[in-house]
Amino acid sequence: MAVNPALDTPTDLPNTRSVADALNAALANCYALYLKTKNFHWHVSGPHFRDYHLLLDDQAAQILGVTDAIAERVRKTGNVTLRSIGDIGRRQTIVDNDKDFVEPQAMLKELRDDNLKLVEDFRAVKDASEAAKDNATSGIVDDWTDQAEERAWFLFEASRK
Numbered sequence: 001m002a003v004n005p006a007l008d009t010p011t012d013l014p015n016t017r018s019v020a021d022a023l024n025a026a027l028a029n030c031y032a033l034y035l036k037t038k039n040f041h042w043h044v045s046g047p048h049f050r051d052y053h054l055l056l057d058d059q060a061a062q063i064l065g066v067t068d069a070i071a072e073r074v075r076k077t078g079n080v081t082l083r084s085i086g087d088i089g090r091r092q093t094i095v096d097n098d099k100d101f102v103e104p105q106a107m108l109k110e111l112r113d114d115n116l117k118l119v120e121d122f123r124a125v126k127d128a129s130e131a132a133k134d135n136a137t138s139g140i141v142d143d144w145t146d147q148a149e150e151r152a153w154f155l156f157e158a159s160r161k
C-alpha cells in the first residue's frame, strides 16, 4: 500500500513494507475473527449456553485487545494501516459465517480453525519482522501468537466429547 507523503513516518528499518503487509493481513483477520466470535457469542444456543457464551465473550475481548497494537506497529514503522470495514473485507482470509443457525460444536470447531489461521498469519509477521530487523514487532508478535494458541486450546477442550 503506497504511503501518502503526508503520513510518511520516518524509520531506519529496511523492508518494513513487507512487515506492514503481514501485519495488515493479520489485522484484517483479527477483525473478521472478532466479529465472528461475537456473532457466535450472540447466537450460540443449547445446554452449554452459559459456558460458551462467556468463553466467546472473553475471546472476542482478547482479539479486539490486540488490534490497536498491530495497527500502531504498522504506523510506527512508516506505513499505513486499515481504514474501514470495506478495507477489512478486501483483505480478510478468514471467511465470514452468516448462516441462520450453527450448531454449538460447529461454532467451536470453526473458531479453533480460524484462530490457528491467525497463528499462521502471526508466523508470517515473525518471519517478515526478523528479515527486516524489526525487533519490536518480532518480540510483540510472540504474545499475540501465544494468545491465539491459547484460544485454540480452550476451543478444543470445550468441544472435546
Ligand SMILES: [Fe+2]
Pocket: 041, 057
Ligand atoms: Fe455480550
